Amino acid sequence: MYKFLRLVQNENMKLFRKTSTLIMILMLIGAIITVGAITKYNGLQEDTDWRQNVKSETVALKQQLSHTHGNAAKALKKQIAVNEYRLAHNIPPLSNRSIWGFTNNATDMMLIITIFTIIIAGGIVSGEFHSGTIKLLLTKPVSRSTVLLSKYVTVLFAGLSFSALSLIGSWLTGGVLFGFTDLDHPALTVLGGKVVEENMLVHVLAVYGLDFVQLIVMATIAFMISSAFRNTSLAIGLTIFAMMGGQLVLQLLARYDWVKYVLFANLDLSGFFGTGQPPVEGLTLGFSITVLLVYYAVFIAIGWVAFTRRDV
Amino acid sequence: MVQPAIQLKNVKKTIGKKTIIHGLTFDIQPGEVFGFLGPNGAGKTTTIRMICGLMKMTEGDIYIFGHSIKTEFKRAIQHLGAIVENPEFYNHLSGYRNLVHAARMVSGVTKERIDEVVRLVGLQHRIHDKVKTYSLGMRQRLGLAQALLHRPKILILDEPTNGLDPAGIIEIRKYIRRLAEKEGLAIIVSSHLLSEIERMCDRIGIIQNGRLIDVQTVNEFVNADAEMTVHFIVDPVDLAIEVLKSTTGQQPARTGDQLQLSLEREAIPGIVEILVNAGIKLYGITTQKKSLEEKFLEVTGGQQIV
């Protein structure tokens, strides 16, 4: 165990002393600050009468509902319920120009963070083969499984660090730009068919957490390809291609019943919470988690077998 | 009898349908420098990769102080320090951090020990520079430091003199002899440079096309056949040729006023006497043992060494 932690320490030393990793961190911070500045100085003046907005939006939603079915209809109903709760309890929607509004919007950074983590996962094993340094790792009294696990843990740690940086960075940026005010503004969400008020921090953490599931799966795919084919470009290219093409594949396959067994139908768990909707009909949270775990186990097994069995 | 440091027992390696190593069997004793000699593509690196556990063998087994590299990998490998092929490092880290990286993977390496090996290989002035600024010779030295860090009892160096200048080669040779003689390490040095291996090894194994053709001590190897090449500087040359031809039955090779013959040591005084008695002026005699290289060519049937 002690040896394992020292290996993780080694992997972190190698990763965070790379110029490319430092550039990723700078890009992330730069993106947050840029978006914040644009929101503050370049956005249109928001309408002050939020009640009128919510009312007209609700009317539009109801109209849409009359010709919608399935998951989409359920999602619309939840949005309508939230809007009505807003009006009844006098809770305005979060402004983009508020600390929590900005922090909430910045959860979109998870797309960039996922891509960065894929890039790290795709290079962390194959890079050692490319440079020949794999020999330094595998001629030491440590099992190959331990070496591989230390790298995997480091990938997830990097993803987690980026996410934490994004959360803290966007909250601070939001505070500096829009003032550390209205900190107890509640988020409205639907839980068990009822609208509930939620602490904003809990809400934002939940968004990051659900996106992190997707990050883990995509990083694991890149990691598996990196271990099996020892080729960084292939690992990064294939994984990002799959991530981008996944939704398209879903649309093409939507009419088949077995589409729910496709990985991409189960990646976005946020549909099961709040006012979201699952991408495919007939899914449940339990089913999606089961499918994800099966895929996950297969990816891990392929990467592990390839790394521990093959000649170097 | 002492336990051998390394034992190879009928080690075979087949990749696809091609057999690269055809059943190697040999032992290496503690304190011995073993030269692993063969032309490019003979299978030296493949054998070393199997000893280090990087490649699995198709058949046979390798024991390091009695521990099988197959079934007791960690216990076997801890006795071993190696540079396999080129000394490769994390170029974006300093030499020192590369050593810290290596130290974290083994047990019992202190900061003092790191400083000690850095001094041993004479890198103290550049150790905090990034490895990407190092010359090949410095990388080779850092490789040695990395391999020696955990005080292994066996050191494996795959073509350590490759690409080094003469001073670097002499330095590596010095380290190898010192480690074997003072610290009792068993050392395997592979090379296709015969003249190099002849000067640093106690015993040489010749490998060709994945087969061990011959294992001999360096002394045996060079002295196995006492015949040597003898050069005579004489005047008049033509007369000397005739005399030598009639006494030895060989046609001497001529270069200017030098004549060259292949003779046994014992025959030299007799020949000198005959030449002097025939009135030939003898300005000098030099003898030259056959180099290992010539021997090697004989053993391997004259195959070209690249």
Ligand SMILES: Nc1ncnc2c1ncn2[C@@H]1O[C@H](COP(=O)(O)OP(=O)(O)O)[C@@H](O)[C@H]1O
């Ligand atoms: N991974 C591999 N796949 C197929 N053949 C290989 C592989 N590695 C080495 N070889 C072959 O095995 C032989 C021995 O190679 P090697 O051990 O590198 O020789 P040396 O180190 O003595 O120059 C060569 O003919 C080489 O082409």
Ligand SMILES: [Mg+2]
């Ligand atoms: Mg080689």
